[in-house]
Amino acid sequence: MMVKITDVARHAGVSPSTVSYTLSGKRPISAETRARVEESIRELGYRPHAGARALAGSRSNVLALVVPLRAGINVPVVMRFAVSVVTAARAHDQDVLLLTQEEGEEGLRRVADTALVDALIVMDVQLHDPRLPLLRALDLPSVMIGFPAEPAGLTCIDLDFRAAGEVCVEHLAALGHRVVALIGSPPEVYVRQTAFAQRVVQGFTEAAARNGLRSSVHPCEATPAAARTVAEQLLREQPALTGVVVHNEAVLEPLIDAFEQLGLRVPGDLSVTALCPDELAEHLRVPVTSIAIPSTEVGERAVELLTRKLAGLPVPDTTRLPPRLTERASTARRSLA
Amino acid sequence: MMVKITDVARHAGVSPSTVSYTLSGKRPISAETRARVEESIRELGYRPHAGARALAGSRSNVLALVVPLRAGINVPVVMRFAVSVVTAARAHDQDVLLLTQEEGEEGLRRVADTALVDALIVMDVQLHDPRLPLLRALDLPSVMIGFPAEPAGLTCIDLDFRAAGEVCVEHLAALGHRVVALIGSPPEVYVRQTAFAQRVVQGFTEAAARNGLRSSVHPCEATPAAARTVAEQLLREQPALTGVVVHNEAVLEPLIDAFEQLGLRVPGDLSVTALCPDELAEHLRVPVTSIAIPSTEVGERAVELLTRKLAGLPVPDTTRLPPRLTERASTARRSLA
DNA sequence: ATGAAAGCGCTAACAG
DNA sequence: CTGTTAGCGCTTTCAT
Numbered sequence: 001m002m003v004k005i006t007d008v009a010r011h012a013g014v015s016p017s018t019v020s021y022t023l024s025g026k027r028p029i030s031a032e033t034r035a036r037v038e039e040s041i042r043e044l045g046y047r048p049h050a051g052a053r054a055l056a057g058s059r060s061n062v063l064a065l066v067v068p069l070r071a072g073i074n075v076p077v078v079m080r081f082a083v084s085v086v087t088a089a090r091a092h093d094q095d096v097l098l099l100t101q102e103e104g105e106e107g108l109r110r111v112a113d114t115a116l117v118d119a120l121i122v123m124d125v126q127l128h129d130p131r132l133p134l135l136r137a138l139d140l141p142s143v144m145i146g147f148p149a150e151p152a153g154l155t156c157i158d159l160d161f162r163a164a165g166e167v168c169v170e171h172l173a174a175l176g177h178r179v180v181a182l183i184g185s186p187p188e189v190y191v192r193q194t195a196f197a198q199r200v201v202q203g204f205t206e207a208a209a210r211n212g213l214r215s216s217v218h219p220c221e222a223t224p225a226a227a228r229t230v231a232e233q234l235l236r237e238q239p240a241l242t243g244v245v246v247h248n249e250a251v252l253e254p255l256i257d258a259f260e261q262l263g264l265r266v267p268g269d270l271s272v273t274a275l276c277p278d279e280l281a282e283h284l285r286v287p288v289t290s291i292a293i294p295s296t297e298v299g300e301r302a303v304e305l306l307t308r309k310l311a312g313l314p315v316p317d318t319t320r321l322p323p324r325l326t327e328r329a330s331t332a333r334r335s336l337a
Numbered sequence: 338m339m340v341k342i343t344d345v346a347r348h349a350g351v352s353p354s355t356v357s358y359t360l361s362g363k364r365p366i367s368a369e370t371r372a373r374v375e376e377s378i379r380e381l382g383y384r385p386h387a388g389a390r391a392l393a394g395s396r397s398n399v400l401a402l403v404v405p406l407r408a409g410i411n412v413p414v415v416m417r418f419a420v421s422v423v424t425a426a427r428a429h430d431q432d433v434l435l436l437t438q439e440e441g442e443e444g445l446r447r448v449a450d451t452a453l454v455d456a457l458i459v460m461d462v463q464l465h466d467p468r469l470p471l472l473r474a475l476d477l478p479s480v481m482i483g484f485p486a487e488p489a490g491l492t493c494i495d496l497d498f499r500a501a502g503e504v505c506v507e508h509l510a511a512l513g514h515r516v517v518a519l520i521g522s523p524p525e526v527y528v529r530q531t532a533f534a535q536r537v538v539q540g541f542t543e544a545a546a547r548n549g550l551r552s553s554v555h556p557c558e559a560t561p562a563a564a565r566t567v568a569e570q571l572l573r574e575q576p577a578l579t580g581v582v583v584h585n586e587a588v589l590e591p592l593i594d595a596f597e598q599l600g601l602r603v604p605g606d607l608s609v610t611a612l613c614p615d616e617l618a619e620h621l622r623v624p625v626t627s628i629a630i631p632s633t634e635v636g637e638r639a640v641e642l643l644t645r646k647l648a649g650l651p652v653p654d655t656t657r658l659p660p661r662l663t664e665r666a667s668t669a670r671r672s673l674a
Numbered sequence: 675a676t677g678a679a680a681g682c683g684c685t686a687a688c689a690g
Numbered sequence: 691c692t693g694t695t696a697g698c699g700c701t702t703t704c705a706t
Binding site: 339341342343353354356357358361363364385386388389390391392393394395 | 682683684685686
């Protein structure tokens with residue numbers, strides 16, 4: 001019922017090793033032998049047994065993908081990312097095993113120790129992620145999505161959040177805006193978890209200084225009421241304000257509503273840019289010029305990094321993907337009124 | 338570097354098979370031997386090699402989960418489902434391999450032929466899904482999420498959409514409503530793809546008849562404009578209408594807006610129930626009484642079915658999960674004004 | 675350029 | 691209740 005390598009070998013009149021090498025390309029095979037073997041494989045419908053292959057070759061051709069479960073994660077982004085990982089992995093002849101964060105370090109250790117997978121992709125990396133020591137100790141290659149506090153010895157990839165902050169400011173500066181504000185995440189985000197929020201602030205602040213803009217930063221809780229408060233405060237304290245960068249998905253819509261209710265038209269009086277998923281930016285009443293997390297690209301690149309590591313090739317410790325700003329209806333040249 | 342079963346055997350002073358049987362429980366082991374073996378396993382940190390196990394035991398302990406990619410799928414629902422499958426699978430000592438619909442039938446055949454997985458979970462099943470013949474032919478157990486036109490010989494599971502339609506009507510009937518309408522999906526949905534839309538209509542219509550309610554069904558395109566049109570038409574043609582069931586996520590919010598703009602208060606003048614994800618129902622201006630797809634339960638049950646099949650136990654061909662209605666602010670007793 | 679043969683680490687008869 | 695042993699199907703030396 002199952003065709004095995006010896007069946008193919010017999011059918012093609014060669015030895016099993018020749019079939020194996022034809023498949024792996026790990027040693028030269030004459031053109032005619034190769035043709036004969038390939039024909040036999042096709043004819044018999046041969047498929048190498050994954051387990052046997054893993055045992056003999058000590059390579060399972062499976063990657064583990066650890067997906068986050070925490071509240072507050074952006075589900076569509078994770079999903080898009082997962083799909084792109086699977087697609088990219090298949091292009092490199094790898095399959096993808098799905099692990100949940102729930103299993104924690106034990107899960108990682110398990111799939112590593114049982115040789116179920118060859119490598120790991122870990123999403124939702126925290127600044128002081130408890131899994132870091134393990135990942136360093138494991139002899140499996142891994143790549144992390146996000147940057148921990150101490151990335152030395154690890155391979156990390158993510159959007160370049162600092163550049164994202166800069167790009168937003170530069171877009172506003174190019175449109176003639178002179179006073180800008182960053183409306184960010186709730187204060188606690190700047191403390192725990194990941195470092196990306198701070199990086200946005202850095203990029204924002206430095207780009208503003210470089211371009212001679214007046215700038216300020218305003219954390220904001222993830223509630224409409226907080227959005228309203230921040231909007232009012234901004235109008236009071238920065239009457240000359242004409243550009244804002246929003247890095248807080250939850251309040252993007254409420255903020256725009258608040259500004260308009262306070263008499264500021266977007267983009268007539270106020271230009272708005274955001275860091276948020278494209279779906280959100282597109283579907284607002286005023287579609288918002290935004291930078292999204294390039295989930296698909298992150299996934300592809302992560303798999304590529306892993307493939308290189310598995311091949312013993314050198315890879316950069318850190319990869320920061322350049323932000324791409326999509327212009328929509330929420331930004332316009334500063335009116336000279 | 339790698340601890341193997343013979344190491345454990347030597348350390349515990351038993352044979353490899355005894356270690357194996359201690360682990361699998363496939364034959365009786367004396368309490369003291371078991372204790373000694375377990376102690377050795379712990380001490381040495383032994384983990385059976387997955388590939389070796391799969392080869393010798395012809396069981397990989399991996400399930401394949403095929404996730405859909407089509408536009409129009411509900412991403413959070415898929416994600417929740419995937420997570421629940423992984424969690425449930427782990428509870429049965431199985432891992433989960435992620436496949437995308439993109440790979441199609443070839444992907445299924447591949448993981449089956451290479452013995453990479455023991456069983457398949459297929460989401461997003463269409464009425465005349467091209468994968469059906471393959472799934473029937475494969476000797477791997479599989480379960481499908483959703484019902485094809487001809488489920489004979491397959492194992493299918495999904496929400497009981499017919500009962501969902503009924504429950505909505507009965508809820509409205511119990512609140513004293515006498516004239517109800519179903520606002521459904523765009524016409525094309527009733528033609529192609531899946532059968533669940535028709536089932537909702539059936540349940541709705543029959544329950545209405547059974548309860549002596551006047552009822553009507555209205556397909557609706559997935560646009561705010563269409564929602565408005567349907568709302569207007571309803572008010573014109575069914576002035577006595579006081580209850581609606583909405584089975585169309587995209588227009589739930591626009592519909593409520595339209596009704597209120599037309600002077601109908603929800604739930605004061607009109608009670609609204611829906612089939613939609615809880616997130617949506619909860620976050621509307623008026624939280625809507627709704628029935629959600631029980632993604633978590635579907636995932637758990639799917640894994641359970643598969644586990645039973647793998648154990649050679651009989652399973653029902655079709656499993657329809659009972660709908661659960663969550664009452665929110667959008668339904669109320671019919672005002673006797 | 676190809677073949678022969680020795681495992682990879684585990685499971686499951688078979689034997690006692 | 692436990693041990694012995696023959697593979698599972700493939701990769702990879704080693705040989706030619």
